[in-house]
Amino acid sequence: MRRKLVAGNWKMQGRQASNAALLQSLKAQTADWLGVDMWVAPPAAYLMQVAGLLQGSGIALAAQNVARENDGAFTGEVSAGMLVDCGCHAVIIGHSERRTHYGESDALVAEKFLKAQEAGLVPVLCVGETLDEREAGATAAVVRRQLDVVLAAAGVAALAQAVVAYEPVWAIGTGRTATPEQAQEVHALLRSRVAQDDEAVAAGLRLLYGGSVKAANAAALFAMPDIDGALVGGASLDANEFVAIARAARVAQ
Numbered sequence: 001m002r003r004k005l006v007a008g009n010w011k012m013q014g015r016q017a018s019n020a021a022l023l024q025s026l027k028a029q030t031a032d033w034l035g036v037d038m039w040v041a042p043p044a045a046y047l048m049q050v051a052g053l054l055q056g057s058g059i060a061l062a063a064q065n066v067a068r069e070n071d072g073a074f075t076g077e078v079s080a081g082m083l084v085d086c087g088c089h090a091v092i093i094g095h096s097e098r099r100t101h102y103g104e105s106d107a108l109v110a111e112k113f114l115k116a117q118e119a120g121l122v123p124v125l126c127v128g129e130t131l132d133e134r135e136a137g138a139t140a141a142v143v144r145r146q147l148d149v150v151l152a153a154a155g156v157a158a159l160a161q162a163v164v165a166y167e168p169v170w171a172i173g174t175g176r177t178a179t180p181e182q183a184q185e186v187h188a189l190l191r192s193r194v195a196q197d198d199e200a201v202a203a204g205l206r207l208l209y210g211g212s213v214k215a216a217n218a219a220a221l222f223a224m225p226d227i228d229g230a231l232v233g234g235a236s237l238d239a240n241e242f243v244a245i246a247r248a249a250r251v252a253q
């Protein structure tokens, strides 16, 4: 059975004081009942701080991005080896904000995916269509292409050590969530694409939904057969909301 996972993507938000307060509340509220996987992805600047604060908790650390290159003369970049050294378990790869604002191509995303896995990190591969693409009926083609590039570069076996997040771009930070049925349709499509290459890997692959997930809509999303958790942006900065989402995941587990 796939264990539910809720991952909080803090994006470029936080300060030492607010990070500490948020984590203290998360830890206090989850100490005796967690039962699902919970990850938090703070900005790179705070990875060390958060790693320290998470010690002894059941919450794991993730990064939001990784360099394509190994250590060397790449000003401003953070390598996969550094993320491991900072205590990261996982890393978000190909978030739509990186694809859109920083020009990350499918090919670069695949390279980063490989680099993360080589270092022992669990990549959380983000895929998702824009509103224009959805309205043009291209959703299936877009997410399949985004997944296929990684399958071609890494092979299906690599997905046994990865997570895929379906994040429709039109639902991110907009308050507009995909309906559970819309999300399920894409999740089922992604799983069946992986099953074409390897049924066992497909059956074990955790597929997260992301895009305006909050306590109020989490339970309905998690009730869908192919939705194994959530990648949560805004609501992960509010400890009570994020814990309520994790609780919904646990109920659906």
Ligand code: PGA
Binding pocket: 009, 167, 171, 172, 173, 174, 175, 210, 211, 212, 213, 231, 232, 233, 234, 235
């Ligand atoms: P949101 O962000 O929950 O704020 O919509 C989700 C994400 O971008 O991962």
